[in-house]
Amino acid sequence: MIMDTIVAISTPIGEGAIGIIRLSGPESFRVIDQIFKPYVVADRKNREMVFGHIVNGDQVLDEVMTVKMKAPNTYTREDVVEINCHGGIIPMREILALTLKHGARMAERGEFTQRAFLSGRIDLTQAESVMDLISAKTKKGFDLAFNQLEGYLSKKIRLLRDKLLNLMAHIEVSIDYPEEDIEEITYHEIEDRLIEIECEIDILLKNSTNGKIIRDGLKTVIVGKPNVGKSSLMNALLKDSKAIVTEIAGTTRDLIEEFMNIGGIPIKLIDTAGIRDTEDIVEKIGVERSKTMFNEADLTIFMLNASEPLSEEDLTIMEMVKERHAIVLINKTDLDSKIDERLIHEHLHDKRIIRTSMEREIGIVEVEKAIQEMVMNNEVSTDQNEIVSNTRHISLLENAFKNVKDAKSAVINRMPYDFVEVDIKDAILYLGQITGESVEGDLLNNIFSNFCLGK
Ligand SMILES: Nc1nc2c(ncn2[C@@H]2O[C@H](COP(=O)(O)OP(=O)(O)OP(=O)(O)O)[C@@H](O)[C@H]2O)c(=O)[nH]1
Numbered sequence: 001m002i003m004d005t006i007v008a009i010s011t012p013i014g015e016g017a018i019g020i021i022r023l024s025g026p027e028s029f030r031v032i033d034q035i036f037k038p039y040v041v042a043d044r045k046n047r048e049m050v051f052g053h054i055v056n057g058d059q060v061l062d063e064v065m066t067v068k069m070k071a072p073n074t075y076t077r078e079d080v081v082e083i084n085c086h087g088g089i090i091p092m093r094e095i096l097a098l099t100l101k102h103g104a105r106m107a108e109r110g111e112f113t114q115r116a117f118l119s120g121r122i123d124l125t126q127a128e129s130v131m132d133l134i135s136a137k138t139k140k141g142f143d144l145a146f147n148q149l150e151g152y153l154s155k156k157i158r159l160l161r162d163k164l165l166n167l168m169a170h171i172e173v174s175i176d177y178p179e180e181d182i183e184e185i186t187y188h189e190i191e192d193r194l195i196e197i198e199c200e201i202d203i204l205l206k207n208s209t210n211g212k213i214i215r216d217g218l219k220t221v222i223v224g225k226p227n228v229g230k231s232s233l234m235n236a237l238l239k240d241s242k243a244i245v246t247e248i249a250g251t252t253r254d255l256i257e258e259f260m261n262i263g264g265i266p267i268k269l270i271d272t273a274g275i276r277d278t279e280d281i282v283e284k285i286g287v288e289r290s291k292t293m294f295n296e297a298d299l300t301i302f303m304l305n306a307s308e309p310l311s312e313e314d315l316t317i318m319e320m321v322k323e324r325h326a327i328v329l330i331n332k333t334d335l336d337s338k339i340d341e342r343l344i345h346e347h348l349h350d351k352r353i354i355r356t357s358m359e360r361e362i363g364i365v366e367v368e369k370a371i372q373e374m375v376m377n378n379e380v381s382t383d384q385n386e387i388v389s390n391t392r393h394i395s396l397l398e399n400a401f402k403n404v405k406d407a408k409s410a411v412i413n414r415m416p417y418d419f420v421e422v423d424i425k426d427a428i429l430y431l432g433q434i435t436g437e438s439v440e441g442d443l444l445n446n447i448f449s450n451f452c453l454g455k
């Protein structure tokens, strides 16, 4: 495959002390030689930083350091050049334009990493982990992505895929040399091997819930009728007055989202508009959003007001909360109690119920602990190497899992080998899509288009 030469600004756009422009491809050395004038002309060694000017003919554009990296020991396995220039928008744009003029092409999002994948330097899970590294929100998330980049997950998936491939070979032999008496033994053996693979995928999937949380944050939504103190809780947990708090019911109209970190667990905290029937158009939309968010959340914090009797709205939300992972807060306990706490305990007997007062800062630490415990009870595996965290990987694993189970039932029902084979083949295909052994161009483009520019 003949590659052209791509270029992008690899550092964030904005004012910074330094900005890096990266070129990759067969023409990158030629391009830099045309636009860069070193101060001291010397024999340039591989990966050596050289100080000089970026020039457009006679015009000096910027004072820079450049480094040439020879293929194949580079990020993309192609010749790579990096220009360290001043970090303002103007110098970077001008230098970028100059490289374009000399034959480079603007890189697509993630194209450098895509090339690393296409050249076989890394597989797809590793490529995807690069993006996770960049966007990691906690140390745990970073570690997880780093392990994935090191290839632990790929190794595990490949191992599973190899086991299935071996099994296929085994079945093929049995089809080719059918002897009545060995058939029974073979069925047993296939079943055993399928069970083993099924268990391994099952473990990966069980850990994936935590992996996803570590990667994307635990989506935690605060719900309740208006004025119970949701925004006050949001602010208390964030230790910042992010959300507007007033005594007017219906203050919050839109979703307010913030990332926070409780004991290393990234939490995406979402404050919502109080749920009630309303004629106000804006508030109505807000209430709809609250309900949607409620359905998507990993964890719900349901808030009640202790100083008022339970209302129709409370009871409606309570019904919705029953089926979910939820923590229940009875707030405003500093005021005279008018709420029927017995009824709440009766209805939500399997839920953690905490009495709080945002006014007096009571119960906030307990809420934090409860969130942490809920994640931990899911048993975050200590073996972080093999945690699946990416939604794409999880759904492919789920598909493979289903195929393996189907193959197993086919074996148990002593169906012809061809039936068993079909399912195993599909499972192999799905696993291959995780690491990139069997993926199509469109899907690839789709995956890499989520990257940031210049990576
Ligand atoms: N006494 C007392 N007042 C509280 C407590 N928590 C919140 N408040 C007050 O209750 C009012 C409403 O609080 P918010 O946090 O805005 O309530 P909300 O649930 O976000 O309300 P909406 O956005 O309208 O749905 C404010 O005046 C708060 O100061 C509490 O524990 N005790």
Ligand SMILES: [Mg+2]
Pocket: 230, 231, 232, 243, 244, 251, 252, 271, 272, 273, 274
């Ligand atoms: Mg509010």
